Amino acid sequence: xxxxxxxxxxxxxxxxxxxxxxxxxxxxxxxxxxxxxxxxxxxxxxxxxxxxxxxxxxxxxxxxxxxxxxxxxxxxxxxxxxxxxxxxxxxxxxxxxxxxxxxxxxxxxxxxxxxxxxxxxxxxxxxxxxxxxxxxxxxxxxxxxxxxxxxxxxxxxxxxxxxxxxxxxxxxxxxxxxxxxxxxxxxxxxxxxxxxxxxxxxxxxxxxxxxxxxxxxxxxxxxxxxxxxxxxxxxxxxxxxxxxxxxxxxxxxxxxxxx
Amino acid sequence: xxxxxxxxxxxxxxxxxxxxxxxxxxxxxxxxxxxxxxxxxxxxxxxxxxxxxxxxxxxxxxxxxxxxxxxxxxxxxxxxxxxxxxxxxxxxxxxxxxxxxxxxxxxxxxxxxxxxxxxxxxxxxxxxxxxxxxxxxxxxxxxxxxxxxxxxxxxxxxxxxxxxxxxxxxxxxxxxxxxxxxxxxxxxxxxxxxxxxxxxxxxxxxxxxxxxxxxxxxxxxxxxxxxxxxxxxxxxxxxxxxxxxxxxxxxxxxxxxxx
Numbered sequence: 001x002x003x004x005x006x007x008x009x010x011x012x013x014x015x016x017x018x019x020x021x022x023x024x025x026x027x028x029x030x031x032x033x034x035x036x037x038x039x040x041x042x043x044x045x046x047x048x049x050x051x052x053x054x055x056x057x058x059x060x061x062x063x064x065x066x067x068x069x070x071x072x073x074x075x076x077x078x079x080x081x082x083x084x085x086x087x088x089x090x091x092x093x094x095x096x097x098x099x100x101x102x103x104x105x106x107x108x109x110x111x112x113x114x115x116x117x118x119x120x121x122x123x124x125x126x127x128x129x130x131x132x133x134x135x136x137x138x139x140x141x142x143x144x145x146x147x148x149x150x151x152x153x154x155x156x157x158x159x160x161x162x163x164x165x166x167x168x169x170x171x172x173x174x175x176x177x178x179x180x181x182x183x184x185x186x187x188x189x190x191x192x193x194x195x196x197x198x199x200x201x202x203x204x205x206x207x208x209x210x211x212x213x214x215x216x217x218x219x220x221x222x223x224x225x226x227x228x229x230x231x232x233x234x235x236x237x238x239x240x241x242x243x244x245x246x247x248x249x250x251x252x253x254x255x256x257x258x259x
Numbered sequence: 260x261x262x263x264x265x266x267x268x269x270x271x272x273x274x275x276x277x278x279x280x281x282x283x284x285x286x287x288x289x290x291x292x293x294x295x296x297x298x299x300x301x302x303x304x305x306x307x308x309x310x311x312x313x314x315x316x317x318x319x320x321x322x323x324x325x326x327x328x329x330x331x332x333x334x335x336x337x338x339x340x341x342x343x344x345x346x347x348x349x350x351x352x353x354x355x356x357x358x359x360x361x362x363x364x365x366x367x368x369x370x371x372x373x374x375x376x377x378x379x380x381x382x383x384x385x386x387x388x389x390x391x392x393x394x395x396x397x398x399x400x401x402x403x404x405x406x407x408x409x410x411x412x413x414x415x416x417x418x419x420x421x422x423x424x425x426x427x428x429x430x431x432x433x434x435x436x437x438x439x440x441x442x443x444x445x446x447x448x449x450x451x452x453x454x455x456x457x458x459x460x461x462x463x464x465x466x467x468x469x470x471x472x473x474x475x476x477x478x479x480x481x482x483x484x485x486x487x488x489x490x491x492x493x494x495x496x497x498x499x500x501x502x503x504x505x506x507x508x509x510x511x512x513x514x515x516x517x518x
Contacts (some may be wrong), residue, residue: 116476213439250440
């Protein structure tokens with residue numbers, strides 16, 4: 001029997017996640033992308049010019065793995081609309097259960113735990129890829145596929161994955177929003193946001209030696225009421241004052257202090 | 260006239276900030292620490308054994324700069340209690356005005372914009388040091404002193420500094436607290452917090468090419484109500500649900516959407 005290491009992949013949808021996955025698969029040279037499907041015509045970047053592109057579901061060729069990379073809300077109905085059956089169909093979402101995929105195909109999840117913007121280059125090598133499937137053979141194939149681009153491949157159930165996704169929202173989306181609020185403050189005072197960059201980097205760097213619980217510092221932890229009051233006066237927006245109070249209280253709750 | 264490049268410094272208080280400053284001054288070889296004062300006896304680390312240590316204010320020798328590194332609340336009364344006059348006395352706090360220092364001395368601020376834990380090693384070179392004083396000669400001396408340990412020295416007024424300190428609380432204290440909440444979620448689900456590390460690093464890395472406003476992604480920005488509802492169900496603590504809602508709303512406000 002001839003055993004090929006090459007995995008043939010078909011990408012369904014071409015948003016940020018599938019764009020970055022495709023870039024990594026091509027670089028790995030161990031994966032063949034035999035088709036990119038998208039519901040509307042798109043201008044493919046140069047590296048993808050040689051790959052079959054279609055907007056018609058009926059033109060999708062056979063592949064080892066079909067990877068859905070579309071918005072969470074659309075995954076279920078899109079998987080219902082697929083013409084093939086008994087194929088391995090995976091989605092790439094942190095927040096969608098494996099059971100949202102239609103049962104006529106073998107279902108799976110291929111979730112890279114990362115934030116993707118098309119303009120930000122991604123090195124996949126350290127990115128955890130969270131795998132789920134319903135058959136041991138499919139799990140093995142997905143692990144093999146994931147290992148072509150990352151050394152951090154983990155089996156994660158739908159239940160675990162939704163918790164991970166929640167945690168990811170906290171450390172990425174919400175953290176980034178705090179950066180946004182801070183950048184508004186620096187902008188409003190003609191200061192350069194980059195002055196905060198070393199502090200931001202140290203905040204993350206500390207996690208290598210301390211747990212975040214141990215690394216906590218600041219007026220909330222010290223229950224330094226004077227500083228807290230001053231900061232509330234400096235914030236001009238009622239919404240932001242509420243948020244500041246809420247975060248201060250949450251720090252004090254978890255560290256066992258009372259306001 | 261003999262002009263010495265050496266600046267003589269006396270450290271008043273030996274908490275995290277002065278410990279890290281002292282370490283950096285010693286490494287620079289351009290600063291002489293002639294005394295460490297602390298109100299209580301402490302065990303000095305090995306590198307500081309040769310420096311005069313005292314718990315008596317009256318025993319403090321003359322120095323070019325006296326650096327107060329004590330808790331914010333105590334700075335004012337401590338500066339009132341100092342026996343010398345017309346000396347250059349600076350504090351290191353982000354949240355305390357220069358006017359909280361007693362006028363009998365020349366007042367200044369030497370604020371390294373960073374978070375300090377005694378156990379985490381600090382490379383000062385990139386850390387912004389925010390300088391303030393009331394006399395041009397003192398400003399020049401403080402800039403010279405700051406440049407012995409950092410290439411990022413900025414003149415920042417008390418008014419600007421309090422805004423910076425607020426921004427620092429957002430990007431450091433509050434961000435670290437979001438990491439803490441995420442680590443609780445992973446712990447409760449027998450997942451390793453380190454699985455989030457690449458995501459956290461990318462969240463910061465993105466700031467090199469995008470503003471945080473541009474880098475925002477996630478269910479709040481997409482107004483993905485299904486995911487937001489699911490996350491609120493997953494959070495077991497009313498306090499944390501409130502915080503999630505508050506942050507979601509704040510993202511939507513700043514990006515011009517309605518819940």
